[in-house]
Amino acid sequence: MKVEYGKGGLVQLKPRTGTAEAGGGRTMKVMLVFPPDWYPSEPYLSLPTLTCVLRAAGHQVVQKDVNLEMYDWYFSGDFLNRIVLKRVPPMLDRLRKASRSRSLSDAEQALQLSLVGLTRSRIAELTEKAERAKAIVRGPEFYDAEKLEWAITTFREVTETISLVYAPARICMPPMETDLSYKIFISSEVLDAIEDQQVNVYRDVFEHILKPAIEAERPDVIGISIVLQQQLFSTMTFCALIKRHFPHIHVTIGGNTVTRLRDVLPNKPQLFALFDSAVVYEGETAFLQLVEAVGAGRTLEGIPNLIYRDASGIQASSASYAEDMSSLPPPDFDGLPLEKYFTPDRILPYLATRGCYWGRCEFCDHGEGYTAGYRTKKIDEIIEEIRLLKTRYNCRHFHFTDESYPPALFRKLTRKLVETNMDIAWTTHMRFEKSLSDQEVWNDARASGCKFLHYGYESGNERVLKLMDKATTKEVIKRSLKLAADAGIWNHCMGFFGFPGETRQEAFDSVRFLEDNKDLVHSIGFGTFDLSKHTPVAKNPEKFGVTPYINPEWDLALDYYFTVKEGLSVEEAERVFEEFERNHYRGWDLKIFIREYIFLYIAHFGTSKLPALQFRPPEVDAGNLSGVGA
Ligand code: B12
Numbered sequence: 232m233k234v235e236y237g238k239g240g241l242v243q244l245k246p247r248t249g250t251a252e253a254g255g256g257r258t259m260k261v262m263l264v265f266p267p268d269w270y271p272s273e274p275y276l277s278l279p280t281l282t283c284v285l286r287a288a289g290h291q292v293v294q295k296d297v298n299l300e301m302y303d304w305y306f307s308g309d310f311l312n313r314i315v316l317k318r319v320p321p322m323l324d325r326l327r328k329a330s331r332s333r334s335l336s337d338a339e340q341a342l343q344l345s346l347v348g349l350t351r352s353r354i355a356e357l358t359e360k361a362e363r364a365k366a367i368v369r370g371p372e373f374y375d376a377e378k379l380e381w382a383i384t385t386f387r388e389v390t391e392t393i394s395l396v397y398a399p400a401r402i403c404m405p406p407m408e409t410d411l412s413y414k415i416f417i418s419s420e421v422l423d424a425i426e427d428q429q430v431n432v433y434r435d436v437f438e439h440i441l442k443p444a445i446e447a448e449r450p451d452v453i454g455i456s457i458v459l460q461q462q463l464f465s466t467m468t469f470c471a472l473i474k475r476h477f478p479h480i481h482v483t484i485g486g487n488t489v490t491r492l493r494d495v496l497p498n499k500p501q502l503f504a505l506f507d508s509a510v511v512y513e514g515e516t517a518f519l520q521l522v523e524a525v526g527a528g529r530t531l532e533g534i535p536n537l538i539y540r541d542a543s544g545i546q547a548s549s550a551s552y553a554e555d556m557s558s559l560p561p562p563d564f565d566g567l568p569l570e571k572y573f574t575p576d577r578i579l580p581y582l583a584t585r586g587c588y589w590g591r592c593e594f595c596d597h598g599e600g601y602t603a604g605y606r607t608k609k610i611d612e613i614i615e616e617i618r619l620l621k622t623r624y625n626c627r628h629f630h631f632t633d634e635s636y637p638p639a640l641f642r643k644l645t646r647k648l649v650e651t652n653m654d655i656a657w658t659t660h661m662r663f664e665k666s667l668s669d670q671e672v673w674n675d676a677r678a679s680g681c682k683f684l685h686y687g688y689e690s691g692n693e694r695v696l697k698l699m700d701k702a703t704t705k706e707v708i709k710r711s712l713k714l715a716a717d718a719g720i721w722n723h724c725m726g727f728f729g730f731p732g733e734t735r736q737e738a739f740d741s742v743r744f745l746e747d748n749k750d751l752v753h754s755i756g757f758g759t760f761d762l763s764k765h766t767p768v769a770k771n772p773e774k775f776g777v778t779p780y781i782n783p784e785w786d787l788a789l790d791y792y793f794t795v796k797e798g799l800s801v802e803e804a805e806r807v808f809e810e811f812e813r814n815h816y817r818g819w820d821l822k823i824f825i826r827e828y829i830f831l832y833i834a835h836f837g838t839s840k841l842p843a844l845q846f847r848p849p850e851v852d853a854g855n856l857s858g859v860g861a
């Protein structure tokens with residue numbers, strides 16, 4: 232196995248097999264928590280991945296998708312009456328008192344008016360709509376696009392109403408844009424947000440969802456998984472409140488965001504006071520050793536991938552450990568309430584590889600979660616595990632959450648799924664690959680149930696693709712899109728404007744290429760380039776003519792503002808993006824934009840030609856961008 236020594240001294244450990252006692256301690260009870268905010272359409276893999284290893288070693292695990300339970304609760308009479316309605320009178324009182332000593336701002340007056348309208352009967356009406364919306368996304372009516380659109384709009388209406396009683400916080404789902412009005416990239420603001428009873432909805436989530444569960448289960452260790460940085464607000468709130476109510480429980484955090492903040496966390500004693508340890512990089516072996524050390528009352532010294540607090544301060548382990556994929560068991564979803572996710576048909580994530588086989592794109596930091604390079608399970612193992620998950624969880628829909636599905640494995644997978652008559656529908660993430668340009672593999676893709684491909688398109692200009700080291704060409708992209716589209720697969724293309732050095736003209740080439748091929752491109756996701764802290768561009772800015780501005784007060788920042796020597800500035804890229812948002816091929820504006828929902832639609836209707844999903848029929852296309860940028 233290839234291991235990068237640069238990310239910490241290497242220790243290759245032999246994975247331990249056997250019972251908890253073999254680890255030198257007692258059997259432990261562990262609660263694993265997936266915190267908000269994340270769209271609740273399918274479980275995320277971190278909890279089931281850790282659970283299978285802990286259970287195999289004989290420990291008890293309680294998996295709590297608090298994010299899912301929170302949304303189930305938001306859209307219920309219990310939350311709307313017990314929390315939302317109750318918060319209205321004290322908020323109106325506060326505004327009334329304030330109005331006696333000063334004149335209210337326009338925003339306060341608007342809030343007051345909206346709160347006055349939040350009566351018992353309005354809450355009753357909202358409760359009925361919210362429950363109906365949940366029933367739609369979880370039942371057969373999901374496949375009626377008008378009804379599904381109504382349900383999504385209702386979720387937004389309900390969260391807008393919830394926002395009123397947590398103002399100035401804005402609670403928004405979907406899209407997942409909840410904003411507590413504190414800055415996530417400043418640790419002192421995160422600490423302030425924890426104590427703010429007005430905006431911090433996660434305090435109520437703790438009180439009504441997590442605290443009762445901890446009281447009932449009485450775990451020895453609680454582990455919280457932070458994938459997106461935004462989940463720091465809920466996580467740190469939970470950590471603080473767990474320590475307040477259950478000081479004897481060892482609390483650890485792990486996940487992608489924790490790995491990305493590994494250089495900062497040891498220097499943040501106030502933040503670190505909220506939990507006991509943090510696992511960075513891959514978590515299986517480190518977490519098992521941590522749980523067993525806590526159980527045996529041993530020191531945490533020597534456990535790989537660990538940052539922890541002891542009597543003399545915060546310590547960071549110098550040892551790192553990379554998992555051997557072939558010795559990891561399949562994910563264990565037992566205990567997650569799979570029927571509660573916001574879909575009518577169960578979707579399960581499955582990961583066959585770790586790291587990206589290509590791993591060279593200059594803007595990409597996907598590999599940051601790993602100390603080792605690309606690894607994969609063997610094809611027969613993959614097929615066996617998919618079969619096991621299909622049977623055990625009665626699940627036909629799979630999301631292969633690999634960073635970028637390797638072409639050789641894609642070929643083997645599609646063939647084997649056909650040969651074994653697996654009868655599943657699946658989606659994954661891909662790079663445009665010349666080596667997948669033959670008809671045969673796409674015949675297999677169709678026959679194996681591949682429905683939706685999520686492509687890193689990035690740019691339609693070959694000079695920019697080269698700058699990015701994307702190693703593909705427009706010809707390869709076009710051919711791949713055509714082969715997949717002809718196989719009935721939905722092509723989703725992700726791209727961005729403003730890669731350092733890209734000119735305005737080149738940015739519009741990206742749009743023009745997609746518009747020229749609009750019959751093959753079913754949906755798109757665009758944005759602007761972010762200078763993320765761990766990307767090759769940020770590590771080697773001179774090579775790209777980039778000057779990053781690192782604000783020392785923004786201590787948790789994971790990306791930076793920057794200027795460029797050549798090409799579009801940050802602001803110019805924003806303007807191109809805004810122009811693109813205003814004026815593009817209308818067939819890409821979808822009523823139902825949630826990717827798992829599109830996947831289920833294609834799997835259900837058996838075709839990627841689904842005009843019912845389009846917001847406005849393309850015939851009334853107001854025009855396209857090709858002319859604008861030229
Ligand atoms: C697959 C994937 C998705 C899938 C997830 C589907 C699903 N439900 O499983 C989809 C396509 C939906 C998705 C969406 C998004 N994603 Co995404 N995604 C990924 C990807 C490629 C793999 C994630 C994965 O499943 N990994 C496998 C699990 C097992 O690994 P893991 O989470 O790292 O967990 C391990 C360790 O971290 C650790 N660990 C984790 N938790 C814990 C907890 C404890 C207690 C311990 C001890 C250890 C531990 O142990 C685990 C096993 O080793 C990652 C990149 C990457 N390589 O991580 C990006 C990534 C996580 N996504 C990212 C982003 C930004 C998003 C979106 C916001 C993009 C967007 N704008 O739409 C959305 C958010 C979606 C939402 N629902 O709200 C970023 C997050 C960056 C950050 N930290 O802020 C990443 C890192 C990619 C990137 N660099 O941009 N994503």
Ligand code: SF4
Pocket residue numbers: 587588589590591592595596597634635662687
């Ligand atoms: S952008 Fe995709 S293909 Fe490129 S290195 Fe990252 S994960 Fe791999």
